[in-house]
Amino acid sequence: MSAETARAAGASTAGARRLGPGWPTIAAKEFADHVLSARFYVLLAILGVAALIPLYFAAEQIKNAASSVSGAQAVFLFLFTVGPQDISLLRVDQFVGIAAPLLGVAFAFDAINGERHEGTLPRLLSQPIHRDDVINGKFVAGLAVIALVLAAVVGVIAGFGLLRLGIVPEASEIIRIVGWYLLTVLYVALWLAFGLLLSVVISRAATSALVGLGVWLFVAVPIFGQLIVSIVGGFVAPGGGTAQDILSAASAQQFLLRLLPSTLYSEASVVLLDPSVTTVSTPTLGQYIQAQQQVPTLLSLDQSVLLVWPHIVALLALTVVCFALAYASFMRQEVRA
């Protein structure tokens, strides 16, 4: 039937063209737009500063640590995980964990509603592409930009370590850094998908940016996130006098915290970067005693990954859910809002 209608449609030059998928074209254009945009440079600067400030403190610590530490502890990784003892926030992994979600939101919050506002969406959709090519292409382009920015940041930190501190990473350390990098890209992809969802559902770009920032503030910034969790946790399991009560309150808090993707990310990132971290849960009393008696050991990479596998899967699932929601609502939307 389709062959018949195609023949009937008459000779047209269009008939000779083969149609490949449309998303690579859209992704290429969006990528070029992102890289040339002012937004890109602002975010690169923010993330660069976010990485360099803690790095400054880390350098001090590492100089002291490197001389005192004997044996082959993962010294290079200290670049990412060490900070001043009193402020845990000033660690590269924590800092990047806070700043990186901004990347995701920033490159997606106006992806669809921006096109709508400019009046380019009907024109774009009237080209011979599928509608999902638009959202897929934009997601891929955002992901590529994020991967690029994060790679640059990791490169800067590693380069700083090599040049200023004269620490050379071991192979296993490099693999851990790559693993952490991939985890971070995944985490930012979640925010990208979330930003995309906002851009589909909210018709004004300014509103979706504001909503994105608000969610970022309460979810990705630990101080606010923990504040909310402790309030909610106080209702769910108020701590009491007995040890049992305190423990149950603590585990309730932990459960609630784990609902936040930022917790998932920071727990997973600590485990991936620090081979000496062997547990992600608040230990029960028995485990705690057991841990006291344990000989401190370093985990191998596969053991570390195994420890945070649920975290990774959860992050992946959240990303997929966000993207699927954005995708589905975009496909069902009218071209004219």
Add this chain to the structure above:
Amino acid sequence: MSDERSGDGPAQPPRRRAAPPRLGAARPGPTAPAPRRDAPVRPATTTLRRESAPAHKRERGAPVPPPPVLAEGETALPISTRGLTKRYGDLVAVDGLDLDVLPGEIFGLLGQNGAGKTTTILMLLGLTEPSHGWARVAGFDPEREPLEVKRRVGYLPDAVGFYGAMSGRGNLRYTARLNRIERREAEARIDEVLDQVGMSNRADDRVETYSRGMLQRLGIADALLKDPTVLILDEPTTAIDPIGVVEILDLLRRLTRERGLAILLSSHLLSQVQSVCDRVGIFAAGRLVGVGTVPELADQFGEADDVIEVGLEGEADPTPVLTRIPSVRSVVAPDRVGDPWLVRAERDTGTRVRIAILALAANRELALTSVREVVPSLDDIYRRALEARGLAAHGRVAA
């Protein structure tokens, strides 16, 4: 996959609101889709299809004849719809639209804002789903084969937009890539279409520096880039200055002549469109209230009389002289001295009356300065068409 999705129910004569297009013999092509030749009614299949159709397709609505099946060598109409309906909740944006656009013609879809023009266009492009009925564009079903339709249809949206940070040329390059036009071919075509719309000198400036009219021109270039067989233009002349409008309309004329392009354009600026459209469809409240050439519509909805403007020297009353002409019904004096008099004559006698007036002038019975038949403007026709259908010309009929 079958195309007979909308063929639910036994074949019944369609409830036509608009007559099928009848043009002069000069215009070849099928006037209406041929009835299906292979139409055995298989109740079992029909029921099955109806069950499998999405709920919104099974809603109320008049039975619609099935889309035509084309024989070998037969060419599909550029645009053809039957019973095309779009509902948004209780609001009926487009109501049972039967429309045919023939090859090489410019068809004007006229109506107020909110009459359903844009919704119709979006359905033709497969950008929104009809609630009922079907459409075929260049022989393809926009609902099922939107890519085939979009490869062949150039579309200029209402209030077209471009990426402001890119140049006009850059925007067109992006469109070319989306249409998978080869780079070298694309550059040549971009130069060609930019030249056609008169934008060559500003093509390398950033689009955000363009005026509304320039965006509109670039939009037409963008629609032409894919070498379409059908051009759909939503309000192509709004925001363009009067001289630009003439240029654009000339361009459209030339395109249909040179390439046999079929053009569907929508507009609420009736007088502009009058000059360029071969046929117009008057659209109100989602319905087509009249289709035809402007003279045909004038016959259908125009005044009962032919009206002739007669310019005279001096202030003498010409009534006794003029009423001597047979078929003249009345003579109306001008409001201001010096303006032409109006002569109302029986329908279709305008030419004869004009000759008779000239003869009187030749006999020096009238001091004639001008004589001219008043052609009813599309605005008048439009207003009358709406009145004839009981729809007020003012006030919005649909959101």
